[in-house]
Amino acid sequence: MIKQEHIKQLCVVPGKKFHLKDFDTGWAQIEEFKQYDKEALKDHANSLLEQNLLDLTSEQQLLYADDRYSLLIIFQAMDAAGKDGTIKHVMSGVNPQGCQVFSFKRPSDEEINHNFLWRYMKCLPERGRIGIFNRSYYEDVLVVKVHPELLKNLPDSKKNTVFWEDRYEDINTFEHHLVRNGTVVLKFFLNVSKEEQKKRFMERLLRPEKNWKFSASDLSERERWSDYMHAYEEAIRATNTEWAPWYIVPADNKWVTRALVADIITSTLRRLELKLPKLSETQLKILEEARKILENE
Ligand code: ATP
Ligand code: MG
Numbered sequence: 425m426i427k428q429e430h431i432k433q434l435c436v437v438p439g440k441k442f443h444l445k446d447f448d449t450g451w452a453q454i455e456e457f458k459q460y461d462k463e464a465l466k467d468h469a470n471s472l473l474e475q476n477l478l479d480l481t482s483e484q485q486l487l488y489a490d491d492r493y494s495l496l497i498i499f500q501a502m503d504a505a506g507k508d509g510t511i512k513h514v515m516s517g518v519n520p521q522g523c524q525v526f527s528f529k530r531p532s533d534e535e536i537n538h539n540f541l542w543r544y545m546k547c548l549p550e551r552g553r554i555g556i557f558n559r560s561y562y563e564d565v566l567v568v569k570v571h572p573e574l575l576k577n578l579p580d581s582k583k584n585t586v587f588w589e590d591r592y593e594d595i596n597t598f599e600h601h602l603v604r605n606g607t608v609v610l611k612f613f614l615n616v617s618k619e620e621q622k623k624r625f626m627e628r629l630l631r632p633e634k635n636w637k638f639s640a641s642d643l644s645e646r647e648r649w650s651d652y653m654h655a656y657e658e659a660i661r662a663t664n665t666e667w668a669p670w671y672i673v674p675a676d677n678k679w680v681t682r683a684l685v686a687d688i689i690t691s692t693l694r695r696l697e698l699k700l701p702k703l704s705e706t707q708l709k710i711l712e713e714a715r716k717i718l719e720n721e
Pocket of ligand 2: 642
């Protein structure tokens with residue numbers, strides 16, 4: 425496990441001015457990782473990930489048996505920051521029956537014809553389950569803020585100067601509602617640098633088996649990089665609440681991202697002190713009787 429004080433370096437401090445440039449995209453920011461060179465870091469991060477995956481498997485079983493909490497994990501990032509790979513690796517030891525992943529793309533006509541939280545509400549995890557959002561309602565204050573033309577279906581009177589503040593408030597209230605009802609909300613921003621994104625795009629273009637991952641819009645969105653960074657900063661600043669905090673995870677090294685995300689998920693579940701349900705005297709009697717019946721068959 426990574427020390428809590430080191431994980432705290434990834435948190436946005438409530439009330440403090442938040443700037444993405446204060447967060448390293450590599451690993452230099454994480455005290456625990458500083459002592460390693462690149463190769464040794466990879467080994468260390470991988471062994472941390474391995475241990476956390478074992479712990480996560482047992483914590484998930486307890487979450488399911490305990491059946492009081494659910495866990496919602498949100499991944500937001502620029503293209504090619506590694507959302508898919510992180511989800512694949514971190515959740516590899518998890519029982520698929522207790523976990524669901526939803527990837528949110530451009531909304532359909534039906535979705536656009538509802539309030540902006542509608543399509544996400546339908547996908548929230550049941551008690552005892554883990555729900556993963558690969559992109560989320562944050563897109564509605566990120567890509568939509570960078571491309572306000574996407575808002576065309578709203579009445580003009582609603583597109584006023586406090587429109588975005590209202591949306592942040594809606595998100596905070598929505599998340600507060602979830603937390604008050606037993607959902608733990610974890611939000612990860614995978615913080616990749618513009619240089620690393622270029623490398624990953626080049627790889628997608630040069631390696632035939634990766635070609636399918638590249639889409640034409642990737643370059644046009646990259647051109648709006650600083651608008652996106654600005655939108656992310658404003659959204660994270662406004663929605664970093666004590667009940668649903670943001671983690672800014674360095675994403676230029678995939679193994680560092682995965683080790684950190686796995687560690688945060690596992691330690692969050694551990695803090696819930698989940699327990700196997702305690703059986704009542706009557707339930708124990710029923711079990712005892714069932715055992716006797718089977719023994720005498
Ligand atoms: P990859 O990292 O593999 O490219 P992805 O999550 O980017 O995966 P894509 O199919 O490439 O998946 O892109 C999904 C697109 O849908 C993104 O550009 C995203 O901004 C857009 N999108 C998601 N939610 C919304 C929304 N509410 N309104 C408008 N666009 C959205
Ligand atoms: Mg994409």
